[in-house]
Amino acid sequence: xxxxxxxxxxxxxxxxxxxxxxxxxxxxxxxxxxxxxxxxxxxxxxxxxxxxxxxxxxxxxx
Amino acid sequence: xxxxxxxxxxxxxxxxxxxxxxxxxxxxxxxxxxxxxxxxxxxxxxxxxxxxxxxxxxxxxxxxxxxxxxxxxxxxxxxxxxxxxxxxxxxxxxxxxxxxxxxxxxxxxxxxxxxxxxxxxxxxxxxxxxxxxxxxxxxxxxxxxxxxxxxxxxxxxxxxxxxxxxxxxxxxxxxxxxxxxxxxxxxxxxxxxxxxxxxxxxxxxxxxxxxxxxxxxxxxxxxxxxxxxxxxxxxxxxxxxxxxxxxxxxxxxxxxxxxxxxxxxxxxxxxxxxxxxxxxxxxxxxxxxxxxxxxxxxxxxxxxxxxxxxx
Numbered sequence: 001x002x003x004x005x006x007x008x009x010x011x012x013x014x015x016x017x018x019x020x021x022x023x024x025x026x027x028x029x030x031x032x033x034x035x036x037x038x039x040x041x042x043x044x045x046x047x048x049x050x051x052x053x054x055x056x057x058x059x060x061x062x
Numbered sequence: 063x064x065x066x067x068x069x070x071x072x073x074x075x076x077x078x079x080x081x082x083x084x085x086x087x088x089x090x091x092x093x094x095x096x097x098x099x100x101x102x103x104x105x106x107x108x109x110x111x112x113x114x115x116x117x118x119x120x121x122x123x124x125x126x127x128x129x130x131x132x133x134x135x136x137x138x139x140x141x142x143x144x145x146x147x148x149x150x151x152x153x154x155x156x157x158x159x160x161x162x163x164x165x166x167x168x169x170x171x172x173x174x175x176x177x178x179x180x181x182x183x184x185x186x187x188x189x190x191x192x193x194x195x196x197x198x199x200x201x202x203x204x205x206x207x208x209x210x211x212x213x214x215x216x217x218x219x220x221x222x223x224x225x226x227x228x229x230x231x232x233x234x235x236x237x238x239x240x241x242x243x244x245x246x247x248x249x250x251x252x253x254x255x256x257x258x259x260x261x262x263x264x265x266x267x268x269x270x271x272x273x274x275x276x277x278x279x280x281x282x283x284x285x286x287x288x289x290x291x292x293x294x295x296x297x298x299x300x301x302x303x304x305x306x307x308x309x310x311x312x313x314x315x316x317x318x319x320x321x322x323x324x325x326x327x328x329x330x331x332x333x334x335x336x337x338x339x340x341x342x343x344x345x346x347x348x349x350x351x352x353x354x355x356x357x358x359x360x361x362x363x364x365x366x367x368x369x370x371x372x373x
Binding site: 019022025026028029040043044046047048 | 117119120122126186
């Protein structure tokens with residue numbers, strides 16, 4: 001890394017304030033969607049396991 | 063060389079370079095929320111009136127999967143149709159033609175959501191429902207959007223299969239099978255789609271003609287459209303009553319469904335009598351509005367009767 005690389009603006013696309021705002025909005029939306037997905041998988045797991053999960057026998061003894 | 067410079071070298075103006083620029087709302091718009099709401103509603107009815115019932119959590123998760131699957135189909139449709147959306151007044155402001163979302167992003171977004179929703183529904187409910195959802199998405203994208211829409215005036219008739227499947231998916235999510243009852247729900251929406259879509263196409267035919275889409279009024283003219291609308295409305299009115307005979311609904315439902323069906327046929331008859339000189343096409347506008355109410359009321363009645371019948 002050169003000495004100037006840290007302080008100089010990188011080359012490439014520079015986002016306008018509006019573009020930054022939208023980028024932030026997208027990031028928040030992705031975060032919300034991921035949390036929602038985690039919540040759905042959690043709920044689904046609970047529903048699939050059912051109420052008697054703690055009393056379930058692991059091996060086939062009756 | 064920076065991305066924009068590279069695109070400029072390819073002859074693309076800097077201000078039209080597609081960078082990831084859309085707001086989160088634009089991606090929501092790609093999912094066609096209004097179509098999605100109809101899909102969720104009809105799938106919900108199919109799920110609730112199924113005789114086996116469904117665990118509320120599994121039902122809710124399944125509905126989310128079905129909604130996302132429908133949205134994915136919408137996003138893929140917008141990706142493929144961006145060129146014709148651009149020239150139609152009704153669709154020109156969609157995220158891709160207006161430049162807010164790059165086409166490639168919509169493709170990736172739709173493909174991942176589609177695949178994810180099918181897997182999710184398979185895990186949540188069963189693989190019959192997941193298979194039906196996969197079929198619906200693939201049919202809508204490949205058969206309707208990519209093939210039929212631009213090639214035949216019967217596009218929305220055959221393509222209507224995709225729109226009619228959600229109640230069957232909901233039913234399958236609850237029961238694990240398809241049955242005569244769920245097929246009747248499918249048939250109601252399938253027969254409803256042509257008169258509903260052609261009513262709209264009649265007073266938007268300029269738009270469709272400009273985009274080169276061979277909608278029936280554009281390709282075959284007013285007379286053929288009027289005849290075919292009537293040809294679907296009459297069987298729709300009959301099939302709308304059938305749930306009362308299959309034990310899915312009470313005789314009271316049958317009576318109201320018959321009245322609604324008669325009103326549907328009457329309004330289609332008024333469209334049938336509409337002269338070619340009628341530029342305002344009020345009968346077609348009236349039928350379009352009523353068709354939405356018709357489908358909503360039929361499904362609400364089925365839902366309500368099932369709700370009241372529950373212990």
